[in-house]
Amino acid sequence: MASKTFDLNIEKILENWETRHAVREVIANALDEQALTNTASTIIEKKGDSWFIRDFGRGIRYTHLTQNENQEKLSSTVVIGRFGIGLKDALATFERHGVEVTIKSKFGIIKTTKMVKQGFGDIVTLHALIEDPVDTDFIGTEFELRNVSDNEIDAAKKLFFLFSGEPVLETTRYGQIIRRQSGPGSIYINGVMVAEEVNFLFSYNITLLNAAIKKAINRERANVGRTAYAESVKKILLSSNNADVAQQLSRDLANYQSGMAHDELAWLDVQEHAVKILNTQGNVVVVTAEEALSRPDLMDDARNSGLSIVTIPENLRAKVANSVDVAGNRIVDITAYTQSYNESFVFKFVERESLSENEKDVFSITPWVLETFGGKPENVKSIRISSTMRPETNSTKNAIGCWDQSTASIVISREELGSKSRYAAVLMHELIHAKTGFSDVTRDFETSLTVLIGRLCQGWIETSVSTEKIAAIAPQSTPSTVDWTDVTRPSEHYLPMTTAQKKPWFKFW
Numbered sequence: 001m002a003s004k005t006f007d008l009n010i011e012k013i014l015e016n017w018e019t020r021h022a023v024r025e026v027i028a029n030a031l032d033e034q035a036l037t038n039t040a041s042t043i044i045e046k047k048g049d050s051w052f053i054r055d056f057g058r059g060i061r062y063t064h065l066t067q068n069e070n071q072e073k074l075s076s077t078v079v080i081g082r083f084g085i086g087l088k089d090a091l092a093t094f095e096r097h098g099v100e101v102t103i104k105s106k107f108g109i110i111k112t113t114k115m116v117k118q119g120f121g122d123i124v125t126l127h128a129l130i131e132d133p134v135d136t137d138f139i140g141t142e143f144e145l146r147n148v149s150d151n152e153i154d155a156a157k158k159l160f161f162l163f164s165g166e167p168v169l170e171t172t173r174y175g176q177i178i179r180r181q182s183g184p185g186s187i188y189i190n191g192v193m194v195a196e197e198v199n200f201l202f203s204y205n206i207t208l209l210n211a212a213i214k215k216a217i218n219r220e221r222a223n224v225g226r227t228a229y230a231e232s233v234k235k236i237l238l239s240s241n242n243a244d245v246a247q248q249l250s251r252d253l254a255n256y257q258s259g260m261a262h263d264e265l266a267w268l269d270v271q272e273h274a275v276k277i278l279n280t281q282g283n284v285v286v287v288t289a290e291e292a293l294s295r296p297d298l299m300d301d302a303r304n305s306g307l308s309i310v311t312i313p314e315n316l317r318a319k320v321a322n323s324v325d326v327a328g329n330r331i332v333d334i335t336a337y338t339q340s341y342n343e344s345f346v347f348k349f350v351e352r353e354s355l356s357e358n359e360k361d362v363f364s365i366t367p368w369v370l371e372t373f374g375g376k377p378e379n380v381k382s383i384r385i386s387s388t389m390r391p392e393t394n395s396t397k398n399a400i401g402c403w404d405q406s407t408a409s410i411v412i413s414r415e416e417l418g419s420k421s422r423y424a425a426v427l428m429h430e431l432i433h434a435k436t437g438f439s440d441v442t443r444d445f446e447t448s449l450t451v452l453i454g455r456l457c458q459g460w461i462e463t464s465v466s467t468e469k470i471a472a473i474a475p476q477s478t479p480s481t482v483d484w485t486d487v488t489r490p491s492e493h494y495l496p497m498t499t500a501q502k503k504p505w506f507k508f509w
Helices: 019-037 086-096 150-157 211-216 226-238 243-253 268-279 289-294 296-304 314-320 334-343 357-363 366-373 414-418 420-436 443-464 467-477 484-488
Strands: 003-007 043-047 050-055 100-105 108-117 120-131 141-146 168-171 175-179 185-189 192-197 202-206 284-288 308-312 382-386 401-404 409-413
Touching: 003 108, 019 050, 019 086, 019 141, 019 150, 043 150, 086 100, 086 108, 086 120, 168 243, 175 226, 185 226, 192 226, 202 226, 211 226, 226 268, 243 268, 243 308, 268 284, 268 308, 268 314, 284 289, 284 314, 284 334, 289 296, 289 308, 296 308, 296 334, 308 314, 357 414, 357 420, 366 420, 366 443, 382 414, 401 420, 409 414, 409 420, 414 420, 420 443
Parallel strands: 185 202, 284 308, 382 409
Antiparallel strands: 003 120, 043 050, 050 141, 100 108, 100 141, 108 120, 168 175, 175 202, 185 192, 401 409
């Protein structure tokens, strides 16, 4: 059989490579050929004492042993390989570890041996022995490896996503999100592992390579730094619409405040995207840990309604407030849920005969408070007591009273019947809402409340304090520049003065 030698020009190279790394290169080349030619799946099997790795592509030629970049692979987006010298590295590693290699294709048989370099008797390099083909109809390329352990083959296969056994959760235009089975997370580039991440929630297979990744991939295809692939991993996650992925991310969010979350959750935009995916399912409420603890009643109501509580970190709260999910729906945070809850809220009114004697006594001052206020506003049809109250928006408490415009009723919590002062104060407060239409925490409402307090004080002074006593007290505690008429000046927006303010109403509490 005719034989030719081909100097591979290798003395020592990649001495840190183990046999598994050389097997990895052979498997990678076989998988690349399968992808480029769309042929049958690569076979890795053991026969007798030898391991065989075979593809069904175009077949290897001795010219593939030259040291150059493979332009076909460089322009492809689906293959693993990037360097034309990968096969030479593998052959050198096999020789160093005593693994015998025979490569078979329809173009010939290739083996390796150490020989003196032609023209330089003192230099020994690795040579390829090229023999004529045995079967010119042979399809693909077959590597036979002798003196290689099963463990090394298994270790090599574990460097590929194809053989990892990890299921794909979602495929995006940037790559795949893979469920971690055990051990650290893996980072694959076009199916070959380049790094491990101990604190990643998922494994990832990056299939759309950016400039940073292309620059970072080294000949060993290992230990690629996170800075090279972090942006690609983030893009994969932000392209995800998978509910299972979002659920796992949201569960991990609960550990963020304690520092126990996985590293992907350090990215705020990933946190936000996970919430947006979850919200599209229509059965979640997102709250901070503090909100959940402060409103257990709302949380219980949400759970009883079949909703899931998703705990988010404080720094995400502002991002999701008043924002929408990937489907354009408003994200249901505690504010949105409170509004929804209030819209469907039903008061549990307590009739007068059901009140205790003490509660009836407190409630009996209602006519006096109304008279002191200046009379019941025309738009108020009733004043009622309820054992349940709506939660206040953006508060940790339920309302103690409210002006329910839809029923033209002032509703006061039964708890406020504990004392006349509390009941009268809440009733006055709600009467101002009903009379003016102003909302809480507005300048107009605060001014209305201030005017009312001033008029009530004037009535108390006029009915209970002598002029002589006022004159004796004023110089010591009141600035001489105070104009008492400012407090009682009428306004078209505020409450009218009435003779009711001269009633001794203060005696009732």
